[in-house]
Amino acid sequence: MTPLELSALVVAALGALRDRGELDLPELPESVVVERPKQRGHGDYATNVALQLGKRAGMAPRALAELLAAELVADPAVAAAEVAGPGFLNLTLDAGAQGAVAAQVVAAGAAYGRGDALAGRRVNVEFVSANPTGPLHLGHTRWAAVGDALARVMEAAGADVVREFYVNDRGSQMDKFGASLEASALGRPVPEDGYHGDYVHDLARQVVAQEPGILELPEGERLVAFREAGYRLQLADQQADLEGLRTHFDTWFSERSLFDDGKVQHGLEVLEKAGHLFEADDALWMRTTDFGDDKDRVLRRGNGELTYFASDTAYYVDKRERGFDLCVYLLGADHHGYVGRLRAMAACAGDDPDSTIEVLIGQLVKILRGGQEVRLSKRAGSIVSLAEIVELIGVDALRYTLARYPNDSPLTLDVEAVTRQSSDNPVFYVQYAHARLSAILRNAADLGLAVDPSVDPALLDHEREGLLLRALAEYPRVVAAAASLREPHRVARYLEETAATFHRFYDVCRVLPMGDEEAGDLHRARLLLVAATRTVLANGLDLLGVSAPERM
Template sequence: MTPEQLSATIADALRGLVDRGEIVLSNGVPTEVKVDRTKQREHGDYATNVALQLAKGAGMNPRDFAAKLADALSALEGIDKVDVAGPGFINVFVSAGAQGAVAAAIVAAGDAYGTSNALGGKKINVEFISANPTGPLHLGHTRWAVLGDAIGRVLSAAGADVTREFYINDRGVQMNHFANSIIASALGLPKPEDGYAGGYIDDLAKAVEAAHPGIFQLEGDDRLAAVRKVGYAIQLKEQQDQLELFNTHFDVWFSELSLHETGQESGGVPNTLARLKDLGHVYEDGGALWMRTTDFGDDKDRVLIKSDGELTYFASDTAYYLNKRARGFENCVYLLGADHHGYVNRLKAMAACVGDDPAQTLDVLIGQLVKILRDGQELKLSKRAGTIVTLNELVDEIGVDALRYSLARYPADSPLTLDVAEITKAASDNPVYYVQYGHARTSALLRNAADLGLSLPEDFDPSLLSHEREGDLLRALAEYPSVVEAAASFREPHRVARYLEETTAIFNRWYDTRECRLLPQGDEPVAPVNEARLVLTRAVQIVLANGLRLLGVSAPERM
């Protein structure tokens, strides 16, 4: 019995008490009852405080309310015992058969186990990384590549219609600095002021020449425009390839420059400015055009057009938000760097200025910095980029799985220091190795069972999974869907990683328990309990694989 099933069972029991006139609920029977896994087995399998929540409205003492509900639950199939504790907590002991049926349900669901319709097709845009197409992706982008992708995965698992979006910062003077740096490298000239350095610029110059021979023989603005266009395309393609190899996929690559193109019907900057004027939240002062964001909690009003006529980045930000909303996104998730704390109130005020409720349409996550240590020294320099550690170099040094898992298992707002030796070692105190090895162990058990002629039964007796360790494991497996739902609701995929580590530990304790041996020994015949434990092992394998998939990490069958 899963927590969700027990929640529904308790709601049905409450409905029965109301129908029989034993209790009166002025606000009606709740559609959902919160059920928690207990920390100690002697307190039952699950606990709920629903009596404490509803007793006052029913005009009853919480313990009396709890006692009535406990009696009703005790009579139901699948429940062994119900205790009332303290001021009115209800502890539920589930029968072994009802609990063991969880394993069969997991095996039947397979890859779909843990998915739900909690977010009911809600259309959500997750924007992350948002880099300039002027160089390779680096460590700062890497954390967002992991978290943004994992957030998208858990949201999809919870039923949301998710679009993962990369905002290309391809408008501004940096693009000319980028092109001039490539030209200088190709012609053997000194690096221009505010230009880009590093071996990757030399590589780009060669790639640009190879793609368009003679391009550097063009003159003046023609050469600048041509090199900017070709260099941009090559560098952006490299970023895209880097991210795909890092198991991070984007559905949309959105150009900032496109917001300023003529003919942009909705969400473009001209359209945005006209809409803001109609709503009455802009004004002119000192020759500049301002948005009155202080009306909605910002610390100061924001400039949209400077006194010299130049558009600000905030004008692009506002147009981009409106573009997303025009595309039908009900919720826009932004993942921003540690230096963007001031953007939170700014973006919320902007959303309010255009008539939205930012509490519903906007989620802004601020990430903290990551340090990578090797031999006690922080990795800072790159052979190829000069001043940054690139994503490709991190992958070569650490590996996709170790890097992704290590970054995914912490909340976005916690600063991180990761040691290369620690996160790549093959030892049980390395979380990614621990969880992956747990999955590999289930695969080995299933292979060994097959070698003995033991296959998953079409039917089995779930009540045979009655050992205390099996109860612990089944309760953990049953909790997985609610963990995924919470990870999606709070935009916190680290909840999945921590769950996987806890569940792997519970599985290992079961595996190490002599009384829970999966395979028959010596000349022992295959018994029904062996078949039941085979189903349980397969259920563990599915849950570990599904959870690792949500983090973008592989689930190896051999290690």
């Protein structure tokens, strides 16, 4: 029995008490909080529902807890229900009810842990935004891993998620990029305010190879041609680098399209109708101070030039008109000031920012190798590129480590530590547990033992078996919490705890028969538990975009 099922059982017990007139409760809760107690002696699960409902029911919480305890122990799934303190209720499950979790996990397979906490919500997650003027760097790498993991857990919680990359392909930086490529192709020094690094020369050579006549074009036309050809090549490189990190985007949204397709003007019209635009000092403003921003924002300057905020506004309006209920932005550490202005912009567009927009801020990442910070790239010049980080650390270790920590905390990656194959390396520890589970199942198959979901679950009554079963039962709630709180690191920490629980179980509970020993039902029951544990670890690793190896 999972915590979600136990929660439903408690709600049903409350309903039965009310129906019999023993409880005066006008409205039943949809669910109740059921948690694992910190002390094993307090049962398998605990709930404070009596403390929450006592006042509404006109009863002392302890009296309500005692009434509820008597109702719950009548169910064969509950072995004991004890009242503690002012009204806490500690529940111990019947061994069979608890052991049944293993069969449930195996039956569900890859679907175990998936739920409906976010069902019905259409979500746009924009988690990498970059100029197509150079390689993606370390900051992009963190968001690529965390954003993709976030999208995966939100999908697992039932949301319809679209992953979006915002291509900053408009503005003076694009012209500087084109000028840099042109200068390299002509054998001239790259402009001081242009782009430097070996990749510029590589791209310039590729452009000339693809378009041999480009050098013969008139000067202004030639710069544009280099800019556009380099844009296509660099964007393709970024796409390939992200796919190499197992990060796939459903939509690559061009900033240019906002202007080319009239979406900026349309966005201004939407705001105009909402009544939050005004003109002052020969400029067009949005009155964002009405919704908590520290100052009003300029959308169009006196010379007719549209600001970046005008683009941001049009982009948000476009997302909402594409049918997204929630727009999630993952921004870098230097974007703290954007939170208030984006929320105010959503309010100016007529939305409730508490329900339609979320802005998550990620902190900086440092990479250490040999105790020294890695700062520069041979190819990219002043940055460390995503591709080089992947080559240095590896996809699994990199994705797991980046997703393992809250995104709002600074992070230092020690190359030696995160690639070390030892139990003190979290990603290795979890993957090794999966490989060990896989080996047990292979060895069982060699002995002619197959996973049998019909085995008596009550046989799994050892304390270590109970701890592992409760850990597996927690997984759906961990996924739901990670999705609802936008914290995919919860999945990583859960996997580490569950891997440790499995290792402790395996140390004292022999799964396979030894020597000439005949295989019995206990062996089969434990083999079912092993199969269930492997399923949960594989599912959790998949949410982080990390492989689940069968051999290590």
